[in-house]
Amino acid sequence: MYLIFETYMTSGKIEKLSASLEDYLEAIFNLLSGKTVARSKDIAETLGVTRASVTGALRNLAQKGLIHYKPYGYVTLTEQGNRLASRVARRHAVLHSFFSDILGLEEGISQEAACRAEHLLGPEIINRLTVFMEFVTRPDTEGKDVAAEFEAFCRDGGQDFQGNHTSGTAGKGYNDEHKIKR
Amino acid sequence: MYLIFETYMTSGKIEKLSASLEDYLEAIFNLLSGKTVARSKDIAETLGVTRASVTGALRNLAQKGLIHYKPYGYVTLTEQGNRLASRVARRHAVLHSFFSDILGLEEGISQEAACRAEHLLGPEIINRLTVFMEFVTRPDTEGKDVAAEFEAFCRDGGQDFQGNHTSGTAGKGYNDEHKIKR
DNA sequence: TTGAAAAGTTAGGATTAACTAACTATATTT
DNA sequence: AAATATAGTTAGTTAATCCTAACTTTTCAA
Numbered sequence: 001m002y003l004i005f006e007t008y009m010t011s012g013k014i015e016k017l018s019a020s021l022e023d024y025l026e027a028i029f030n031l032l033s034g035k036t037v038a039r040s041k042d043i044a045e046t047l048g049v050t051r052a053s054v055t056g057a058l059r060n061l062a063q064k065g066l067i068h069y070k071p072y073g074y075v076t077l078t079e080q081g082n083r084l085a086s087r088v089a090r091r092h093a094v095l096h097s098f099f100s101d102i103l104g105l106e107e108g109i110s111q112e113a114a115c116r117a118e119h120l121l122g123p124e125i126i127n128r129l130t131v132f133m134e135f136v137t138r139p140d141t142e143g144k145d146v147a148a149e150f151e152a153f154c155r156d157g158g159q160d161f162q163g164n165h166t167s168g169t170a171g172k173g174y175n176d177e178h179k180i181k182r
Numbered sequence: 183m184y185l186i187f188e189t190y191m192t193s194g195k196i197e198k199l200s201a202s203l204e205d206y207l208e209a210i211f212n213l214l215s216g217k218t219v220a221r222s223k224d225i226a227e228t229l230g231v232t233r234a235s236v237t238g239a240l241r242n243l244a245q246k247g248l249i250h251y252k253p254y255g256y257v258t259l260t261e262q263g264n265r266l267a268s269r270v271a272r273r274h275a276v277l278h279s280f281f282s283d284i285l286g287l288e289e290g291i292s293q294e295a296a297c298r299a300e301h302l303l304g305p306e307i308i309n310r311l312t313v314f315m316e317f318v319t320r321p322d323t324e325g326k327d328v329a330a331e332f333e334a335f336c337r338d339g340g341q342d343f344q345g346n347h348t349s350g351t352a353g354k355g356y357n358d359e360h361k362i363k364r
Numbered sequence: 365t366t367g368a369a370a371a372g373t374t375a376g377g378a379t380t381a382a383c384t385a386a387c388t389a390t391a392t393t394t
Numbered sequence: 395a396a397a398t399a400t401a402g403t404t405a406g407t408t409a410a411t412c413c414t415a416a417c418t419t420t421t422c423a424a
Contacts, residue, residue, distance in 0.1 A: 020411065040372055053412055055373055072372060072419060103310045113307050120298040128285045135335045146328070153317045202381060222402055235382060237403055254389060254402060366424095373418070379411085388403070394396095 015064065019119035022088050023047055024057040025066060026118075028075055029085035038075045091118040091126050098129055102136060102147055104154070197246065201301035204270050205229055206239040207248060208300075210257055211267035220257045273300040273308050280311055284318060284329055286336070 017025065027046040031038040040058070044051045062069035066081030077085060092114050099110035121129075136146040199207065209228040213220040226236045244251035248263030259267060274296050281292035303311075318328040 018410070041370085049411090050413065051372060052374080052414080056411080099307060103307070103314055105306055105310055109304065109306045113303055116302040117299055120302060121295055122291065124287055124291045125281060125285070125295050128287055131336060132285055132332060135332050138335075150314060150317050153320075154313060200380070223400085231381090232383065233402060234384080234404080238381075367422100368424105369420105369422085371418100371420070374416085376414090376416105378413075381409090383408075384406090386404085386406105388401100390399100390401070392397100392399075394398100 017064075017066075017084070021057060021061060021064075022119050023115075024054070024061060025077075025081060025085045026088045026092065028067065028077060029082070029089055032077065040075075043075075088118060091121070094126055094130050094133070095121070098133060102133065102150070104147065104151055199246075199248075199266070203239060203243060203246075204301050205297075206236070206243060207259075207263060207267045208270045208274065210249065210259060211264070211271055214259065222257075225257075270300060273303070276308055276312050276315070277303070280315060284315065284332070286329065286333055 024043065024047065027043050028038045031042055031046070035042075040051050040054045043058075044054045047054075058067065058069045058075060061067045061081070066078055066084060068076045068078060095117050096110050096114035099105045099113050100107065103110075105113075206225065206229065209225050210220045213224055213228065217224075222233050222236045222240070225240075226233045229236075240249065240251045240257060243249045243263070248260055248266060250258045250260060277299050278292050278296035281287045281295050282289065285292075287295075
């Protein structure tokens with residue numbers, strides 16, 4: 001499974017990142033937005049891989065000009081890398097929000113699914129989904145609330161699943177604890 | 183990217199199929215529901231791989247007890263294989279319908295995204311999405327139609343994308359022409 | 365300040381899944 | 395029925411990831 005959608009330019013050529021490398025980049029991005037430095041060990045823990053695997057990925061990302069990396073040194077994102085990582089993170093956020101806020105699925109499941117799907121759904125889907133969520137959560141809809149109605153629909157219909165629609169935790173503030181191990 | 187959700191039993195043990203093998207199984211399933219026989223060449227064309235790759239996958243699926251396969255013979259699904267393939271196809275159909283009928287994305291994009299996502303989204307997501315679509319398309323909603331409203335919302339909001347919401351092709355009858363090449 | 369623990373790297377190997385090229389089997393056509 | 399075209403297979407290669415085990419560098423505490 002190789003094709004990915006977000007692209008970056010290297011010496012005038014458009015390149016794409018594998019799902020795996022996108023994961024690494026996103027993990028670095030998330031770590032940096034919290035703790036200032038991204039350590040190999042933390043990246044490994046986040047993604048559920050060994051430290052050795054991280055080293056390989058870092059070399060790869062550095063070679064592609066997306067991170068600043070020197071053995072035994074701190075990892076930071078280049079401007080390119082930051083731009084790309086932001087877009088990946090946005091995809092993640094949109095998907096997570098859809099799974100969690102619209103479908104009302106529990107946090108862990110939403111998080112994991114977002115991690116997986118974020119590498120596979122192209123900009124058309126992500127953009128349209130974004131607009132769909134704006135549509136569904138728009139305030140000017142005379143008291144209607146699709147998410148709430150759907151929750152009621154699920155309850156009344158006696159559908160057999162275990163969402164978190166009743167809890168008021170409406171998204172935001174995710175971490176990558178649920179990144180899937182392979 | 184390895185973890186997959188649909189499982190099958192072999193000698194009492196629960197097994198999972200890789201995304202790639204699910205693709206092969208689904209392709210066989212679709213071919214069989216049309217033309218009675220599934221030829222190596224057709225599978226290769228459907229999935230955009232070489233015939234040699236198909237042979238390898240067939241051996242693999244046969245060894246897992248999901249297809250009947252003898253070199254130079256016809257390929258058929260075992261009961262197990264058919265069960266599994268149906269579930270994969272259902273996931274595909276649900277996702278495609280969501281992308282196409284709810285989000286109003288064009289056929290090719292919906293098809294391709296469904297192909298990709300069907301291997302990555304677990305039963306919780308697929309089930310909930312199924313219910314969500316029932317919810318959104320239920321008839322008892324006093325003249326409301328979420329898909330149509332969303333279409334209007336997109337048009338009025340001047341959102342810049344190119345859906346097929348105006349065309350009346352509401353799902354069904356898909357093929358795998360848009361399976362992504364890797 | 366020195367030595368152990370923690371973090372990071374290297375080397376080597378496994379797995380999955382693709383490819384090309386060459387070969388074999390089956391089908392078709394004359 | 396023989397020649398040829400089509401389909402299918404085999405063997406060998408490549409590439410992306412991951413792993414384990416052993417080694418090196420850095421950090422920190424006595």
